[in-house]
Amino acid sequence: MFKRILLLPIFVLLAWMTKPAPVSGQALLPYTLQLDAEELEQQGLNLAQDAVQLTRFQQYDLALSRAKLATQLAPNSFETWFILGTLYIQNQQLDEGIEALSKAQSLKPEEAGVLFSLGNAYFQKEEYRKAVSSLEAGLKIEPEVPEALFDLGNAYYMLNQYPMAIAAYEKAAAQEPSDTWPVWPAINNIGLVMYEQGDVAGAIDKWQDSIAIDPEAAEPKLAVAVALYTQGEQDRGLALGETALRSDERYGDLDFLKENLWGERLIADTQKFLANPRIQATLAPGDNIPVQVDVTP
Template sequence: MADFTKAIELNPKFGEAYISRGLLQAVLSDFQGALEDFNQAILLSKDPDPKMNLLWNGTPVEDYESLGMYRRIADNLLEGVEENDQNSRTAGIHKYRGDIRLQLKDTEGALQDYNEAIKLAPKQADAYVARGDYYTQMQQAEKAKADYNKAITIYSESIENPTIKASLFIHYSDRAEVYSKIKNYQAAIADYTQVIDIGGPNLFLSYESRAVIYQQIKDYEAAIKDFSKAIAIQPEFIRIYGRRAIVYLEMKNYEAALTDLSKIIELGKNSQETEEFVVVFAYLQRGKLYQQAKNYQGAIEDFSSLIKLQPNSPESVEVYGRRGLSYAQLKNYPAAIEDFSSLIKLQPKNHQGYTYRCRVYIELKDYNQAMKDCNQAVAIAPNNPEVYFARAGVHSGLKNYSAAIKDADKIIEIAPDFPVGYWVRGAMYFAQNNPSKALSDYELALSKNHKFAPAISSIAYVKYEQGDKQKAIELWQKALTIQDDLTGTKLALAVALYQEGQPEKALSLAKEAIKIDERFKDINHLQDNLWGKQLIQDTKPLLNKVK
């Protein structure tokens, strides 16, 4: 930047310096500064200084050295433009200025510049591509397609009649990119294959580009193969690991994804030039995988690293919620409340912070604070079933089952095909000693999702109270086959097995459940979870054995 500014100070008519500085300012997101430089470059192009030797192919000349122009932003500002073609040079500047105006949301000015660029140099494909991108953004699909097709025609002519054989690499790459814009993915793949066969510079980027197309058409195996070839050529190029990790995630190959995400984090620690957003992505995705695998401490560490890197990024906002949920799973409720409070501070109009914090207060039996948070969540998101589910939990904790039923009714009203509302209402009817209504709602829940394990388990609770222990055992086993993390169900099954004369199996299962959550050793906790009187009575001798 300093060199370009010095060049302009030494010769204010040096248009190339304004263009180069404008490009650099655009890279640095100083779009207003870039716009001013391109404006000046266009003015100079109308009355060029014949003494200024403007080369557009990156060749170093004496004028550059004398003006301190030791670094160029682009090796090729206008590929294929004749050295003395002033119209083409000016067209290129209009194209760049159009890009900047589009960034500044001056859509009318951007279109004017793209039109002027095409008028001055109708054989320059990049102006048509830029205008096609503009029309795409403006949701004018037919105009965008026409411009992309025009660019393809120009690139095709260059490929058929190349003035320099090496330029084929560039033309195939450019045409492939445009083919992908119009979703002609097979043509894009064919062009990237030509680029790879030619074997031009930065071949790893061509493999990466073709892999991205394979990913878009869901040919994941081919995508992985190309990303892997790119990595073999350039093993330190961190972005490609991120792209390959995304494909592994789409394939549900979580172990391979975890390996790539860990590699990104390792490379990020050892490089000063790492793209930070890729490392942020890696911490976020690896944290999610750890959370999914119930490695909550690992998730917390990754989420904490992300927050440290970018404390105010959109990802960090999401991560406060995710880290808080991990803390809650580890029963570190103060840390969870702190994270959810941070989420509320960052997004006061988002119900999730209040909803999550409400659930923690329920666990702490602080129903007053829980109700405040849940009411706030309902006020923010009155059409979201999640907030009523949380508030029903508060009402249940307060033994206000009628109020909980009203919230369950609201869930059903908002999401009638969602099994949770029926299940919650059934649980409240069971708490009110109304087993017939409870069973009816549990069956309704299963009609919405026949694999909804909580409803299957809840039917078993009713059956046990009705004396049908064998049916209860069968249902609890079925529920755990579908969802093996239902701690209360594990203990209930253990109790039933113990009563049916299978003490060894019962004790093993009971110990497993209590190891997961020690609160299930407390009869009061079982009552809070709406266990029936007979089941609680039968649990006492088993708990005595476990102790």
């Protein structure tokens, strides 16, 4: 599962779009013009809501065009800029996304969701200090958002601030999730940090904990496999690695592992592991027979 950083699900904005359009305070304007302005703003909010709905069906181009028009019709609504910025980020137009989200923040500085999305964009631009600043600002407003805590851990990890990363991951794992996300990835990433620090045994323990939470997760299985293989338990490591890669072959790609924040030490050991003929055969096309392996220490 790709877990570099989490986007705030855009469909949660639907709740905000039910708000009535703000009333103009310019009492000296003719009533008809004031009504037109209100109607235009409401049309903009409706278009923004349409954009949110379209993302549910992955019609991102249509959603983006509606979101752009929404900001023109309702330029003083933070929701329209928030939605536009989030869509830009999802479309990997990071600079445009940051510009739109910054506009949303200027309209509503205390909206945590905007700050979390800004942290997302800065992280993807590899501006990790700005990501930390935005995420921490959002967490001061809403301190118990597990996805944001997870994202903060990722940003600290990329800054090599390992104690801060572990603290954020632990807070993320301690929150009440709707499912196993982001609990197992947070615990898994603590293992990544520990491995880079040279604590292989501690890393294996964390990865085992992740497997216990989500037995289908391929990433912690492969990480344990690499660690065992590197420590000399080659047969056990290879068998577990075959299981992991047969369930999700993307983890046989070093670039994909780097996107999932595998550090230099673990990547170097994984490169040796993937070069093993048994693993090469597992990654060969057509070889997809599952293998059951005991992953307990």
